[in-house]
Amino acid sequence: MRFLDLTKVYIRSGSGGGGCVSFLRDKFVEYGGPDGGDGGNGGSVWAEAVEGLNTLIDFRYQQHFFAKSGQHGMGSQMTGANAPEVVLRVPVGTEILEEDEETVVADLTRPGQRVLLARGGNGGFGNLHFKSSTNRAPARANPGQDGVERTLWLRLKLIADAGLLGLPNAGKSTFLAAVSNARPKIADYPFTTLYPNLGVVGIDGKEFVMADIPGLIEGASEGKGLGDLFLGHVERCTVLLHLVDGTSSTITKDYRTILAELAAYSPALAAKPRITALNKIDALDPKTLGSRRRALEKVVEGPVFLMSGVSKAGVTEVLRAIWAQIVAGRAVVPEDAPWQP
Incomplete structure (x- = not known):
């Protein structure tokens, strides 16, 4: 279909x-x-x-x-x-x-x-x-x-509790496939994901829906790559998970690129709660991992989770952090209240 x-x-x-x-x-x-x-x-x-x-x-x-x-x-x-x-x-x-x-x-x-x-x-x-x-x-x-x-x-606009953000090949589809029964296409070239995917994620006996959208690149708001047309599918999400490719040598630039495209699309979307995770840590040695984590934490001005969608290292901690944000969001907005972007 x-x-x-x-x-x-x-x-x-x-x-x-x-x-x-x-x-x-x-x-x-x-x-x-x-x-x-x-x-x-x-x-x-x-x-x-x-x-x-x-x-x-x-x-x-x-x-x-x-x-x-x-x-x-x-x-x-x-x-x-x-x-x-x-x-x-x-x-x-x-x-x-x-x-x-x-x-x-x-x-x-x-x-x-x-x-x-x-x-x-x-x-x-x-x-x-x-x-x-x-x-x-x-x-x-x-x-x-x-x-x-x-x-x-x-x-x-797909209805999901959490949304995945990141550059192409940041590991979003691999992460979704690792934590849910969704089977998105996974390959080693950019723009493998051409349309959004949904998956039901379970953690500590709780379940929530996560959406994976095609990756953003610099200039997506101007129509480059696949553009920002799919960002509407994460507008309804309570929390956004920003995956940063740990094997990239420009992780701080990659992080700022996504934030800039979010702000260009919608300031309300850019203001949503975000969890930042450094992905693909299984491909990094401890020294490189430590330096890149510190550099990213300085830009994020907050905690950065370490995880790997392939080895599933650190995935449980990330899912628990996502669930905590979802629970906090549900406590603020009544269930019968109309949806607001």
């Missing part, structure tokens, strides 16, 4: 059915009078967040969602049938944006959450509705209301 996290859809609600102009014609009724029924309502278009989906690929092949119009009213006081609604089933974590890609229409963060995108038009009144003591035989009826047509963007 291909991964798709941004797509455009065209929707249109159904128009209401027209009212009917009809008069009763019955052999034994001398003055039948008007009996035209009202038109039925047009179908509305909804979006609903459902479980079991983690991509918007279905909307690559179907982008137009048009509801049907309501049935016209008929004689004998028969109201037209309402048209069925159309439901766009999207993954949990989908943002719905206006055509300008900036105005947020809705943010579906819970399974079963629904939002009305386009209301169907009301059916028109038949001539029976206009009957009065002074107008006993009205010969008019209303047409149904027109439907609503909109162009919207769907943007998926």
Whole structure:
């Protein structure tokens, strides 16, 4: 299955059915009078967040969602049938944006959450509705209301508790594969990861969801490499794990590069709690490891964890630190509170 996290859809609600102009014609009724029924309502278009989906690929092949119009009213006081609604089933974590890609229409963060995108038009009144003591035989009826047509963007932001950051080949996918059942592609060339991956991580009997996104490079905010399009998938995370390649000779520059790209993308994302870990320590001798850790701690101005995704050395300590940040974040934000970036 291909991964798709941004797509455009065209929707249109159904128009209401027209009212009917009809008069009763019955052999034994001398003055039948008007009996035209009202038109039925047009179908509305909804979006609903459902479980079991983690991509918007279905909307690559179907982008137009048009509801049907309501049935016209008929004689004998028969109201037209309402048209069925159309439901766009999207993954949990989908943002719905206006055509300008900036105005947020809705943010579906819970399974079963629904939002009305386009209301169907009301059916028109038949001539029976206009009957009065002074107008006993009205010969008019209303047409149904027109439907609503909109162009919207769907943007998926995966929901995870923790997110992985780092340059290409920092060991993010190796780390995710070591601590979860996720099986991302792992290779020794840059940009092995081309789309986000999710994994369920367990530590001390607790579980949380971790997201791995493609690596960032200097200038990603300007479109270099794979750009910063995938950073939206870690906006919802409580804590970010920043992996720094310990075998790099420019670890402080690598660290600053990621921070600069985060700040260029979103100051709120750059301000999220971060845990920094020096990865691939199994490939370093003790002297080199000590000097590079001290250099990185000076830049981070805080503790730096040592770990290796291959040998799993130090992985437990990192996971416990991540879980502590997740618990602290959950204590601050109530579970029923709406999501805020």
